[in-house]
Amino acid sequence: MSASTPAATSLDTPDGIAAQLERRRRAVVEAWNLGDEVVVFGAGDRVPVPGRADRMYPFRAHSEYLYLTDRERPGGVLAFDPHEGWADFVTPVTRDERLWEGAHGDAQDGRPASELEGWLVERRDRPLASLGARVARVAADETLETELRYALNHVRRQKDELELARMRMAERATSAGLAAIQPLLVPGNSERQVQIELEAEFFRSGADFLAFDTIVGGGPNAAVLHFTPSPRPFGDGELILIDAGGEYRGYASDITRTYPASGEFTPEQAELYGLVRSAGLAALARCTAGTEWRDVHLTAALVIAEGLVEFGLLRGRPELLVEQGAQSVFFPHGIGHMVGLGVRDAGDVLKGRLQRDDEFPRLRMDLPLLPGHVVTVEPGIYLVPALLHDPEFRERHRDAVDWERAERLLDFGGIRIEDNVLITDEGPEVLTADVPVLI
Ligand SMILES: [Mn+2]
Numbered sequence: 254m255s256a257s258t259p260a261a262t263s264l265d266t267p268d269g270i271a272a273q274l275e276r277r278r279r280a281v282v283e284a285w286n287l288g289d290e291v292v293v294f295g296a297g298d299r300v301p302v303p304g305r306a307d308r309m310y311p312f313r314a315h316s317e318y319l320y321l322t323d324r325e326r327p328g329g330v331l332a333f334d335p336h337e338g339w340a341d342f343v344t345p346v347t348r349d350e351r352l353w354e355g356a357h358g359d360a361q362d363g364r365p366a367s368e369l370e371g372w373l374v375e376r377r378d379r380p381l382a383s384l385g386a387r388v389a390r391v392a393a394d395e396t397l398e399t400e401l402r403y404a405l406n407h408v409r410r411q412k413d414e415l416e417l418a419r420m421r422m423a424e425r426a427t428s429a430g431l432a433a434i435q436p437l438l439v440p441g442n443s444e445r446q447v448q449i450e451l452e453a454e455f456f457r458s459g460a461d462f463l464a465f466d467t468i469v470g471g472g473p474n475a476a477v478l479h480f481t482p483s484p485r486p487f488g489d490g491e492l493i494l495i496d497a498g499g500e501y502r503g504y505a506s507d508i509t510r511t512y513p514a515s516g517e518f519t520p521e522q523a524e525l526y527g528l529v530r531s532a533g534l535a536a537l538a539r540c541t542a543g544t545e546w547r548d549v550h551l552t553a554a555l556v557i558a559e560g561l562v563e564f565g566l567l568r569g570r571p572e573l574l575v576e577q578g579a580q581s582v583f584f585p586h587g588i589g590h591m592v593g594l595g596v597r598d599a600g601d602v603l604k605g606r607l608q609r610d611d612e613f614p615r616l617r618m619d620l621p622l623l624p625g626h627v628v629t630v631e632p633g634i635y636l637v638p639a640l641l642h643d644p645e646f647r648e649r650h651r652d653a654v655d656w657e658r659a660e661r662l663l664d665f666g667g668i669r670i671e672d673n674v675l676i677t678d679e680g681p682e683v684l685t686a687d688v689p690v691l692i
Contacts, residue, residue: 264414264415264418265415265418265419265502269415270323270415273413273414273415273416274321274322274323276413277320277321277408277413278321278339280408281321281404281405281408282333282335284404284405284407284408285335285401285404285405287333287335288335289335289379289380290335290379290380290381290382290394290397291332291333291334291335291376291379291380291381291382292332292333292381292382292383292384292401293330293331293332293333293369293373293381293382293383293384293385293388293391294315294317294318294321294322294330294331294332294383294384294385295315295318295329295330295383295384295385295386295387295388296314296315296318296319296322296324296326296327296328296329296330296331296385296386297312297313297314297315297318297327297385297386298327298328298386299312299327300312311462312325312326312327313325313503314326314327314329314503315385315386316409316503316594316595316598316599317384317385317402317405317409318331318385318386319503319594320409320594322341324343325503326343326344327344328343328344328366329341329342329343329344329363329366330342330366330369330388331385332369332372334376340364340372341362341363341364342363342364342365342366342368342369342372343362343363343364343365343366344365344366345365345366370390373390373391380394380397381393381394381397382394382397382398382401383398384398384401384402384405403601403604405599406599406601407601409594409598409599410591410598410599410601410623410625410626411623411624411625411626412593412625412626412627412675413625416504416593416594417627417675419501419502419503419504420501420504420505420506420592420593420627420673420684421684422459422460422501422502422504423460423464423498423499423500423501423504423505423506424506424508424673424684424685424687425458425459426454426455426456426458426459426460426499426501426506427455427460427497427498427499427506427508427685427688428506428508428685428687428688429454429455429457429458430450430451430452430454430455430458430497430499431451431495431497431508431510431688432454432688433450433451433454434447434450434451434454434495435512437450438487438493438512438514439487439514439515439516440486440487440488440489440491440514440515441486441487442486442487443471443482443483443484443485443486443487444469444470444471444474444480444482444483444484444485444487444493445469445482445483445484447469447482447493447495448467448469448482451467451469451495451497452467452497455497455499456499458499459499459501460499460500460501461500461501461502462499462500462501463497463498463499463500464498464499464500464505464506464507464595464596465497465498465505465507465596466479466481467482467495467496467497468480468481468482468494468495468496468497468509469482469493469494469495469497470482470493470494470666470667471485471486471487471488471491471492471493471494471514471666472485472487472488472491472492472664472666473638473663473664473665473666474494474666475491475492475493475494475511475635475666475667475668476635476636476637476638476665476666476667477637477667478585478586478633478635478667479496480494487514488514489514489515490513490514490515490519491513491514491515491666492511492512492513492514492522492665492666492667492668493511493512493513493514494509494510494511494666494667494668494669495509495510495511495512496508496509496669496671497509498596500596503594503595504593504594505592505593505594505595505596505598506592506673506684506685507592507596507629507671507673508671508672508673508685508688509631509633509669509670509671510670510671510688510689510690510691511526511529511667511668511669511670512691513691518691521662521665522665522668523692524564525560525564525634525665525668526668526691526692527692528556528557528560528561528564528634529557529632529633529634529668529669529670530670530690530692531556531560532553532554532556532557532560532584532632533553533630533631533632533670533672535552535553535555535556536549536550536552536553536556536588536589536630536632537630537672537674537681537683538552538681539552540622540628540630540674540676540680540681541622541676541680541681542622542623542624542676542677542678543621543622543623544621544622545619545620545621545622546588546616546618546619546620546621546622546628547616547619549588549589549622549628549630550587550588550616551575553584553588553630553632554575554580554581554584554588555571555572555575556632557580557583557584557632557634558571558572558574558575558579558580559571561580561583561634562574565655565658566583566654566655566658566659566662567579567580567583567653567654567655568652568653568654568655569652569653574653577649577650577653578613578650579650579653579654581613581614582640582641582646582650582653582654582659583634583635583636584614584632584633584634584635585613585614585635585637585640586614586631586633587614587615587616587617588616588630588631588632589617589628589629589630589631589671590617590618590628590629591617591618591626591627591628592627592628592629592673593627597617598627600617600618600620601618601619601620602618602619602620603619603620603621606619622676623676624676624677624678625675625676625677626675626676627673627674627675627676627684628673628674628676629671629672629673629674630671630672630674631669631670631671631672632669632670633667633668633669633670634667634668635666635667635668635669636659636662636663636664636665636666636667637667638663641656641659641660641663670690671685672684672685672686672688673685
């Protein structure tokens with residue numbers, strides 16, 4: 254384990270950042286094509302930890318604000334008037350911040366936040382949208398906000414070179430973490446031990462934050478989709494599922510791998526692992542510009558249904574099983590989500606499409622892929638007691654599932670393999686390809 258900090262990417266310089274901010278703002282203005290409307294973006298404020306006096310959660314600027322300012326500072330407001338352009342209001346550094354945090358006051362490139370009030374008063378009769386963290390004191394137009402946010406998301410989804418460079422930094426740190434904990438994946442060690450070493454290596458390798466709470470689940474805990482690591486030791490022959498990611502300057506990596514605690518899969522584990530892998534590769538092949546995200550999901554769902562029929566957990570014609578959603582008893586989530594600025598980036602339902610809240614599993618987005626999109630592809634197979642014992646599920650899929658076989662596998666846990674995929678004109682690029690997959 255090396256303690257060296259990787260060099261910052263050559264794009265991540267003041268000039269490189271300024272150039273991208275200008276490009277992003279121009280792209281957003283073009284997409285909006287505003288007449289007389291004005292827009293404000295709030296950075297958000299520090300959030301106190303309840304009951305802990307002056308303790309605060311780590312501050313994270315709202316993604317929409319961060320995207321257009323690259324500034325991780327509370328209280329700021331970026332404003333836009335189509336007649337006059339952008340105005341960047343920032344909170345001056347206080348004496349307390351200098352005293353307690355060693356903050357410097359000379360790097361604030363913006364107008365003092367106290368001038369925002371006047372800026373708003375001058376435009377009080379015009380329609381206004383408040384994006385980012387809601388700016389207090391403004392009467393905003395919700396219909397306008399929905400429309401502008403939708404257009405902004407469209408721009409944000411196509412990652413620029415600076416964003417990709419930061420995602421690659423986050424990926425390298427995550428990859429180093431997963432490599433470092435391999436010797437710990439043996440019976441007797443605990444989920445918590447793995448978490449600690451994993452996160453330490455993320456930070457040693459350049460991550461500046463966690464993209465999300467680390468998931469480590471051994472044995473039956475591997476069937477809990479977002480399991481919080483516990484002191485439970487791994488048992489002989491168990492599966493260990495790790496889903497984790499480092500973050501770098503707001504940009505996330507999100508990788509899942511599943512390992513056998515004893516160094517080798519049992520035949521049943523190997524068969525289902527191979528099946529999850531096949532589903533992932535089939536979905537990956539569909540990650541091309543123009544492909545509907547729903548079809549990427551259905552491609553993986555069909556491979557899983559076919560495999561589970563062969564394995565003996567499902568019965569029937571795979572196409573029909575997918576139509577009825579029977580594979581979702583064992584693959585109870587969507588194939589993935591947008592990843593980038595934060596671990597859940599700007600996924601959306603394409604304008605004019607119905608948000609299907611009642612479908613199971615609920616897909617996080619419903620739109621065609623475009624070059625520059627980065628998605629996770631993360632099929633999985635789990636034996637989840639809560640689903641297998643759900644009366645409604647048992648009734649709905651009575652004939653489609655071999656419930657007795659499932660019952661015998663109740664301690665199996667689960668398998669998930671997750672990669673991050675960049676859509677390009679030349680096809681999919683797996684950003685996480687340096688993290689080994691076992692089969
Ligand atoms: Mn994910």
